[in-house]
Amino acid sequence: MTTQTLDVDGLTIAIGHATDADTEALAALWERAGLTRPWNDPHADIALARRGPHSTILVAREGGSIAGSAMVGHDGHRGWVYYLAVEPDLQGRGLGRALLRAVEDWLRARAIPKLMLLVRPDNEKVRGFYAAEGYLEEPRIVFSRRLDGN
Numbered sequence: 001m002t003t004q005t006l007d008v009d010g011l012t013i014a015i016g017h018a019t020d021a022d023t024e025a026l027a028a029l030w031e032r033a034g035l036t037r038p039w040n041d042p043h044a045d046i047a048l049a050r051r052g053p054h055s056t057i058l059v060a061r062e063g064g065s066i067a068g069s070a071m072v073g074h075d076g077h078r079g080w081v082y083y084l085a086v087e088p089d090l091q092g093r094g095l096g097r098a099l100l101r102a103v104e105d106w107l108r109a110r111a112i113p114k115l116m117l118l119v120r121p122d123n124e125k126v127r128g129f130y131a132a133e134g135y136l137e138e139p140r141i142v143f144s145r146r147l148d149g150n
């Protein structure tokens with residue numbers, strides 16, 4: 001994906017891939033957006049997703065700063081989005097939607113037919129956002145197992 005420049009609510013936003021230099025700013029954004037968890041090291045998550053080729057991190061830049069992010073990847077069957085985050089004082093202006101569209105385009109370009117994501121059931125705000133963006137809630141039970149000893 002080449003960098004895309006968009007006008008979002010009067011802001012000039014460039015959406016492109018994260019670089020090495022973005023790591024600390026991304027980790028700080030995820031912290032401010034409430035997305036970090038003690039058992040996930042954001043630096044390790046960033047390095048793994050950026051290794052590719054089936055994953056990447058997209059960033060929305062406004063001026064010299066990161067205004068938002070999305071991690072996207074696919075397993076050859078489904079696409080998944082993680083760490084969709086917009087700088088708190090820029091939320092509600094359409095940046096989340098623009099990042100989600102960029103994620104969808106990245107997957108479409110790889111012929112991945114469906115985008116999935118997980119939301120905690122009590123996160124009503126984010127459920128409202130995805131519903132407004134045309135996403136359907138599918139009742140599923142998620143099984144998981146840690147493979148890293150945590």
Ligand SMILES: CC(C)(COP(=O)(O)OP(=O)(O)OC[C@H]1O[C@@H](n2cnc3c(N)ncnc32)[C@H](O)[C@@H]1OP(=O)(O)O)[C@@H](O)C(=O)NCCC(=O)NCCS
Pocket residue numbers: 033034035083084085086087090091092093094095096097098117118119124125126127128129132133
């Ligand atoms: C979720 C998040 C990425 C959304 O980004 P955003 O820039 O604030 O959202 P947008 O301004 O692009 O909203 C897009 C549309 O969704 C709507 N929307 C957003 N939240 C909504 C809600 N709770 N209920 C109904 N609609 C909602 C907006 O009104 C807008 O539609 P409109 O243009 O027709 O008014 C952002 O709020 C965020 O970073 N939250 C904290 C991190 C987080 O929880 N990420 C999700 C991880 S799964």
